[in-house]
Amino acid sequence: MRLSTKGRYAVTAMLDLALHGEKGPVTLADISENQGISLSYLEQLFASLRSKGLVRGVRGPGGGYYLGREMDEITIANIICAVDEWVEFTRCQGKGNCRGGQRCLTHSLWDELSEQIYNFLEGITLGDLVKRGDILDVVKSQRQDKEGMRVVI
Amino acid sequence: MRLSTKGRYAVTAMLDLALHGEKGPVTLADISENQGISLSYLEQLFASLRSKGLVRGVRGPGGGYYLGREMDEITIANIICAVDEWVEFTRCQGKGNCRGGQRCLTHSLWDELSEQIYNFLEGITLGDLVKRGDILDVVKSQRQDKEGMRVVI
DNA sequence: ATAATTGTTGACTAAAATACTAGGTTATCT
DNA sequence: AGATAACCTAGTATTTTAGTCAACAATTAT
Numbered sequence: 001m002r003l004s005t006k007g008r009y010a011v012t013a014m015l016d017l018a019l020h021g022e023k024g025p026v027t028l029a030d031i032s033e034n035q036g037i038s039l040s041y042l043e044q045l046f047a048s049l050r051s052k053g054l055v056r057g058v059r060g061p062g063g064g065y066y067l068g069r070e071m072d073e074i075t076i077a078n079i080i081c082a083v084d085e086w087v088e089f090t091r092c093q094g095k096g097n098c099r100g101g102q103r104c105l106t107h108s109l110w111d112e113l114s115e116q117i118y119n120f121l122e123g124i125t126l127g128d129l130v131k132r133g134d135i136l137d138v139v140k141s142q143r144q145d146k147e148g149m150r151v152v153i
Numbered sequence: 154m155r156l157s158t159k160g161r162y163a164v165t166a167m168l169d170l171a172l173h174g175e176k177g178p179v180t181l182a183d184i185s186e187n188q189g190i191s192l193s194y195l196e197q198l199f200a201s202l203r204s205k206g207l208v209r210g211v212r213g214p215g216g217g218y219y220l221g222r223e224m225d226e227i228t229i230a231n232i233i234c235a236v237d238e239w240v241e242f243t244r245c246q247g248k249g250n251c252r253g254g255q256r257c258l259t260h261s262l263w264d265e266l267s268e269q270i271y272n273f274l275e276g277i278t279l280g281d282l283v284k285r286g287d288i289l290d291v292v293k294s295q296r297q298d299k300e301g302m303r304v305v306i
Numbered sequence: 307a308t309a310a311t312t313g314t315t316g317a318c319t320a321a322a323a324t325a326c327t328a329g330g331t332t333a334t335c336t
Numbered sequence: 337a338g339a340t341a342a343c344c345t346a347g348t349a350t351t352t353t354a355g356t357c358a359a360c361a362a363t364t365a366t
Contacts, residue, residue: 002156002157002158003155003156003157003270004155004156004157004323004352004353005155005353005354006352006353006354008263008267009354011263011266012259012260012263015259015262015263016259019258019259025312027311027312027313028312028313029312034259035259037354038354038355038356039355040354040355040356040357041353041354041355041356043313043314043315044354044355046313046314047314047315050313050314057312057313057314058312058313058363059311059312059313059314059361059362059363059364060310060311060312060313060362060363060364060365061310061311061312061363061364061365062311062312062363062364062365063311063312063313063362063363063364064312064313065313076266105172106165106168106169106172106187106188107165109168109282109283109285110161110164110165110168112282112285113164113229113277113282114161116273116277117156117270117273117274120269120270120273121270124266124269129262129265129266130262132262132265155323157323157324157352158324158325159323159324159325162325178341180340180341180342181341181342182341190325191325191326191327192326193325193326193327193328194324194325194326194327196342196343196344197325197326199342199343200343200344203342203343210341210342210343211333211334211341211342212332212333212334212335212340212341212342212343213332213333213334213335213339213340213341213342214334214335214336214339214340214341215334215335215336215340215341216333216334216335216340216341216342217341217342218342
């Protein structure tokens, strides 16, 4: 699996969309300015996101991007998989070259860990993050202690 | 944060160490052959792991590497952080260029997600994976149903 | 109708990270 | 002494990242 700044950009941009998409489509130019990501790079990322149905583009003046689905139906795993290839090349490809099953064991262990991470990211939606952002704001304004600010899933 | 094949290599190699370290030190040549990772590349990775105290090298004939601590005291986050820089460059650096706090909001949301992933990886130790590997083997030999094979943290 | 706006697509590029190679030095065991 | 294996340094090919540039298509406002 991969999880680099590319996926981070995509998640951040999608968050921007979720936060400002209520009042009409959001232009890539806005996101570019808000998040400090190059416009053309965003276009590339959104081409991937669009092909997976995660966003919906509206052309012409006043156009921009909407979320492709409800924010509660879009998981972080969805977004990262759309822009960041989810490679699975460590599993021995049935060549039978695993001596004593040792190689198979470590590989299956890693695969299990990889699956755990995937399930974790699959369990968080954009909606969750936005809701938690609100909570964080409320908590912050109430000046609670730091322990109270740590929101657990 | 980063989580690419580099960290995957490191985790896999450390798993190898945890699985075979009982009967003496494990050589990088063995790991290289078992896991199909280039020897010199492993040396680079282990230089990082060693500097963080995650492994302990023994020179000379019959030498190799031991785990630096008990496998229950080594988390996946430890390993990935040792070889894969844990960058934190999205947070606005106090330049006050966040208009209306919107940029700050998405950034803090991402930071929160990033922290969740970190905590998740921090909660899994090498020992956990090895134990689960045993469990998996037992379960597999008992031919239980597939649901029983999915181990949850 | 026409101009402005915005998405869509493709080709191309500089910089960085990745994965690997080559060659050496040092400690330790037999 | 000689073999072994960690340890160290430098270099390099490939891939990925992050970005630019340019042309084009669809839609809206004037």
